[in-house]
Amino acid sequence: MPIDPSIVEQIRCASRTMVRELGFMRTTLAGTDYSPSAVHALLELGSRGALTAAQLVQILGLEKSSVSRMVAKLIQAGEVAESAGDDDARTKQLSLTEQGTRSVEAIHAYGQMQVTTALTPLNTQQQLTIAQGLDAYAKALTAYRSGAQEQVGSVIHVRSGYRPGLIGRVVEMHASFYARHSGFGQFFESQVATGIAEFAGRLGNPRNEVWVAEHGHRIVGSVVIDGEDLGSNEAHLRWFILDEQCRGNGVGRRLLDEAMAFCNEQGFSAVQLWTFKGLDAARRLYESFGFELTHEEPGNQWGAAVLEQQFTLKL
Secondary structure, eight states: OOOOHHHHHHHHHHHHHHHHHTTTTSSSOTTSSSOHHHHHHHHHHHHHOSBOHHHHHHHHTOOHHHHHHHHHHHHHTTSEEEEEOSSOTTSEEEEEOHHHHHHHHHHHHHHHHHHHHHHTTSOHHHHHHHHHHHHHHHHHHHHHHHTHHHHHHHTEEEEESOOTTHHHHHHHHHHHHHHHHHOOOHHHHHHHHHHHHHHHTTTTSTTOEEEEEEETTEEEEEEEEESSSSOTTEEEEEEEEEOGGGTTTTHHHHHHHHHHHHHHHHTOSEEEEEEETTOHHHHHHHHHTTOEEEEEEEEOTTSSOEEEEEEEEEO
């Protein structure tokens, strides 16, 4: 997908500012006497437990020699201890000492103070936008380095019909995404669970269908065409959702391709979907299929006040 050059420059400028403001231009980081790479090594050991130097090389994306020198300094400083591996005594496991654990706690406190201070003047929606944007950008950078986007996208299969775990997984993906994106909670999750469970009982009707994207045996995306709840020969597109790992790989378009082909085969006169303002990536995808915004008004059917939107595709 083409990227607007102005967006690229905006992100690059913001990234440079963050590097400076967070202290990565200095020789030490996070109120410690250690380099940024050493601080990150401590944080990884704190979150993942024992690691080998080779694993740190992969996680941090640094040269082996650089990691070896950095680890040696942390051991000498009493932050990290080295022990023989469980399976191979020649493989050394690295773990935090008690001093290292205290240092990691101090690093977290310092970072939390930085973020809290910066976010305090902003409203809740701005804070949420920053969190979601940074999370998505960080994952995109990681995927680019590891080649994960291409690998994941190539092994995801789109299939139709019910399969064990469908209801629970669709509910889980919706609850997780909308809790992060919009702060939805139990009320929304319960609505999704009730709705998808009721629909699954109607899959015997040839006008109804569900498609899932599967990575291995795990469901990572879904979309439903409900051909009977609206009447008037109109289809209802429902429960379109993707897991974080498969966004940006064309999986959503593959799901909608199947759903729209089904709608044409069934001879529906139109397809309706209901969503709310702010889900811009999904809206761009809908509009690329010819959906048009036909109605919007404030509502709270999802358990929170949003600007509800109806999109229509005439067939």
